[in-house]
Amino acid sequence: xxxxxxxxxxxxxxxxxxxxxxxxxxxxxxxxxxxxxxxxxxxxxxxxxxxxxxxxxxxxxxxxxxxxxxxxxxxxxxxxxxxxxxxxxxxxxxxxxxxxxxxxxxxxxxxxxxxxxxxxxxxxxxxxxxxxxxxxxxxxxxxxxxxxxxxxxxxxxxxxxxxxxxxxxxxxxxxxxxxxxxxxxxxxxxxxxxxxxxxxxxxxxxxxxxxxxxxxxxxxxxxxxxxxxxxxxxxxxxxxxxxxxxxxxxxxxxxxxxxxxxxxxxxxxxxxxxxxxxxxxxxxxxxxxxxxxxxxxxxxxxxxxxxxxxxxxxxxxxxxxxxxxxxxxxxxxxxxxxxxxxxxxxxxxxxxxxxxx
Numbered sequence: 001x002x003x004x005x006x007x008x009x010x011x012x013x014x015x016x017x018x019x020x021x022x023x024x025x026x027x028x029x030x031x032x033x034x035x036x037x038x039x040x041x042x043x044x045x046x047x048x049x050x051x052x053x054x055x056x057x058x059x060x061x062x063x064x065x066x067x068x069x070x071x072x073x074x075x076x077x078x079x080x081x082x083x084x085x086x087x088x089x090x091x092x093x094x095x096x097x098x099x100x101x102x103x104x105x106x107x108x109x110x111x112x113x114x115x116x117x118x119x120x121x122x123x124x125x126x127x128x129x130x131x132x133x134x135x136x137x138x139x140x141x142x143x144x145x146x147x148x149x150x151x152x153x154x155x156x157x158x159x160x161x162x163x164x165x166x167x168x169x170x171x172x173x174x175x176x177x178x179x180x181x182x183x184x185x186x187x188x189x190x191x192x193x194x195x196x197x198x199x200x201x202x203x204x205x206x207x208x209x210x211x212x213x214x215x216x217x218x219x220x221x222x223x224x225x226x227x228x229x230x231x232x233x234x235x236x237x238x239x240x241x242x243x244x245x246x247x248x249x250x251x252x253x254x255x256x257x258x259x260x261x262x263x264x265x266x267x268x269x270x271x272x273x274x275x276x277x278x279x280x281x282x283x284x285x286x287x288x289x290x291x292x293x294x295x296x297x298x299x300x301x302x303x304x305x306x307x308x309x310x311x312x313x314x315x316x317x318x319x320x321x322x323x324x325x326x327x328x329x330x331x332x333x334x335x336x337x338x339x340x341x342x343x344x345x346x347x348x349x350x351x352x353x354x355x356x357x
Contacts, residue, residue, distance in 0.1 A: 017240030084228035099149040105329040133161040162297030174205040189299035191217035206231035319352035
């Protein structure tokens with residue numbers, strides 16, 4: 001996939017990365033190659049944490065590949081989606097020279113990672129279409145081409161906007177930018193959407209990378225485990241840019257249990273419950289006097305515009321309910337993002353807002 005690898009930073013084309021002791025495929029029963037402690041810590045009952053973990057545990061990669069509909073070689077594990085975003089910027093954008101394209105309002109880490117690496121951020125705002133936000137894909141393509149951007153970040157479903165992006169438009173953008181840029185589709189909330197995952201597009205559009213996470217639908221935000229899915233040659237590049245041991249052993253063990261066949265039905269049931277509550281909460285919010293508009297959501301949250309967002313935020317806090325204040329984001333000066341909670345929590349939201357102006 002020569003054209004794809006041509007997008008890698010010039011100075012990293014021959015970069016081999018760090019090879020840790022666990023990267024060496026060696027056999028033996030006395031492991032003395034990693035300077036690990038000879039005896040386990042007294043707090044580590046089974047001694048599982050005495051040794052460095054596998055950088056990319058094979059069994060976990062295989063299970064996640066099955067879950068996300070890809071091959072194990074198309075997937076890299078990391079510390080949440082945040083690490084994948086950072087690795088992509090690090091691998092494809094030269095500091096002080098590269099550029100990325102984002103479509104605000106959107107997840108803030110794309111811009112944060114870019115700026116920490118000295119990379120320009122080109123903004124192509126989403127269109128407010130009343131009941132949802134849409135993406136001007138032509139404008140995004142123009143912005144990428146005009147600025148020589150090697151990464152385009154699309155959030156689908158969007159955060160904080162909530163709407164999923166049309167798969168056909170994502171494919172068309174990737175086709176237009178083939179050989180010029182990587183189209184990154186952040187699907188942190190995909191389990192709550194009825195639209196297909198962009199993972200299905202990678203086979204025909206190798207410049208697409210999909211981000212997934214166990215933080216949301218799988219209720220493992222504290223685990224900090226996410227993946228990037230893409231063409232195998234691209235994933236190999238990201239592996240060379242990653243720190244030696246990204247996944248703590250206890251996290252790997254919990255992740256294995258969480259995506260086991262016995263656990264997945266409970267996750268699916270929980271997701272279905274959130275989708276039902278999302279519809280109920282959105283309908284009820286739409287009928288409140290203090291609410292200006294409620295945006296359609298394909299995620300586990302709802303973006304709401306208020307007649308007086310200050311008063312709404314204060315009323316919620318007075319009731320002990322903490323929501324996300326997104327008013328600093330482009331075009332959202334009157335908006336709050338409300339996560340869909342339990343039925344009882346959602347009732348508290350509604351009760352608090354009935355008293356707001």
